[in-house]
Amino acid sequence: MLKTEMRNPNTINIDKVDTLTMVEMLNNENRVAVEAVAKASQSIAAAIDVVAEALENGGRLFYIGAGTSGRLGVLDASEVRPTYGIPDGVVVGIIAGGDKCLRIASENAEDKGENGVADLKEYDLNSKDVVAGISAAGGAQYVIQALNYAKSIGCKTIGIVCNENTELGATADVEIVTDTGAEPICGSTRMKAGTAQKLVLNAISTCAFVKLGRVRGNLLLYMKPTNNKLVDRTVRIVRDMACVDDETAKNALDENGWDIKKSVEFLEENK
Secondary structure (H helix, E strand, O other), rough: OOHHHOOOHHHHHHOOOOOOHHHHHHHHHHHHHHHHHHHHHHHHHHHHHHHHHHHHHHOOEEEEEOOOOOOOHHHHHHHHHHHOOOOOEEEEEEOOOOHHHHHOOOOOHHHHHHHHHHHHOOOOOOOEEEEEEEOOOOOHHHHHHHHHHHOHHHHHHEEEEOOOOOOHHHHHHEEEEOOOOOOOOOOOOOHHHHHHHHHHHHHHHHHHHHHOOOOOOOOOOOOOOOOHHHHHHHHHHHHOOOOHOOOHHHHHHHHHHOOHEEEEEEHHHHO
């Protein structure tokens, strides 16, 4: 039996304890997810290098998954565009059953392998691209067949799973196994498995764009100031990068179309 489908002895009485104890039980299990990601550091790093190289050479990153795994991939793809100032379509999230399944679960969508292939073909996949398949159990045919198709046209592939010795892991060029074990609620992989997957995706996208020069120090270099909070953050970023005061930073941004990189370069050239 898959570990993620086993019954967890640590939470077997969760329905009989008080609320605080429930929370403590869940927090104890969440620590397992964090440790599982730490143990997978080498394979995560290998995946990051594959992604960064592909993006640097004009390729794209596709996340593809079903259910919780698919939703997490779409989430990461959606958030990296404004964070790192990248064009639409560079990082793409695909969920089995289509975007409606972001809100309405369709549990049988993961079994339709041919749909995974069809969904990738809609994006004119090519050999420069990387496809990262996400599946806690590692057996979702939607994801496995998508990766098989990607490999057949020369794409690099990544498999993100929460069990060892899975079909998806064996299919991928780079396998990331976060062994999160039995869920607090039996089989509910939106819990520890989902937490581990989110951490892995954070690491892949963050580190890839750091390697591509989208971050200086730990400050965002290409962020778009699309709301009041981000306007304030943009001023602080330019202030700290260029070692000036807030007013000088804002004036430089006004003169350079609120482009962080250009504003910093302007200030550095005119010191």
